[in-house]
Amino acid sequence: IAGITQAPTSQILAAGRRMTLRCTQDMRHNAMYWYRQDLGLGLRLIHYSNTAGTTGKGEVPDGYSVSRANTDDFPLTLASAVPSQTSVYFCASSASTSDPTDTQYFGPGTRLTVL
Amino acid sequence: GQNIDQPTEMTATEGAIVQINCTYQTSGFNGLFWYQQHAGEAPTFLSYNVLDGLEEKGRFSSFLSRSKGYSYLLLKELQMKDSASYLCAVMDSNYQLIWGAGTKLIIKP
Numbered sequence: 607i608a609g610i611t612q613a614p615t616s617q618i619l620a621a622g623r624r625m626t627l628r629c630t631q632d633m634r635h636n637a638m639y640w641y642r643q644d645l646g647l648g649l650r651l652i653h654y655s656n657t658a659g660t661t662g663k664g665e666v667p668d669g670y671s672v673s674r675a676n677t678d679d680f681p682l683t684l685a686s687a688v689p690s691q692t693s694v695y696f697c698a699s700s701a702s703t704s705d706p707t708d709t710q711y712f713g714p715g716t717r718l719t720v721l
Numbered sequence: 722g723q724n725i726d727q728p729t730e731m732t733a734t735e736g737a738i739v740q741i742n743c744t745y746q747t748s749g750f751n752g753l754f755w756y757q758q759h760a761g762e763a764p765t766f767l768s769y770n771v772l773d774g775l776e777e778k779g780r781f782s783s784f785l786s787r788s789k790g791y792s793y794l795l796l797k798e799l800q801m802k803d804s805a806s807y808l809c810a811v812m813d814s815n816y817q818l819i820w821g822a823g824t825k826l827i828i829k830p
Contacts, residue, residue, distance in 0.1 A: 646822055648725060648808070648820030648823065649764070649810075650820070654817075664817070677791070687765040704815050706751040706769070706816065710766070711766075712763035712765070713763060713766050714763050
């Protein structure tokens with residue numbers, strides 16, 4: 607693999623179900639991010655991780671949790687999905703969070719529909 | 722609050738020039754980014770400005786005025802493949818990116 611991969615590509619989920627979106631990068635980047643993208647709105651940060659073992663809350667963290675057990679993986683979990691979590695989810699990574707010149711690279715996205 | 726404004730949609734003709742504007746109000750400023758996003762795909766990095774002035778990169782140029790909270794992306798010699806959404810984002814004092822909703826650019830032959 608090269609870059610960032612996300613799985614699944616798309617998913618239809620019943621409300622109340624638990625779901626984990628997977629994200630893996632092979633660029634040895636320290637920082638990773640989860641965004642959601644909704645029509646008419648900008649990308650909104652859900653959670654981020656500056657380095658393995660640490661995570662932080664973004665703009666819209668409620669209903670989501672993350673973990674960063676190692677450098678490469680950054681899964682996003684919806685404990686009990688609700689229809690308002692229907693969105694396209696993008697995982698991104700960058701070499702660091704404190705250097706603005708470190709570009710964020712994005713995965714292909716997961717299209718999630720909660721019914 | 723933090724706010725990034727850009728037009729929702731623009732239309733231009735193949736071979737022409739188009740300017741996409743972005744205005745911002747953020748808590749701190751650590752640079753302004755432009756990304757391109759084709760429909761159904763991931764955003765990809767186009768440019769980064771942290772100092773006032775124009776940065777040119779091939780057919781694409783990006784301008785920044787920090788005092789005015791304003792940037793624009795200039796696309797020259799438009800090609801059909803330039804049809805995409807263009808996202809403006811500002812890195813705030815916490816080094817987090819604040820994103821605009823994006824400008825959908827439609828190129829007509």
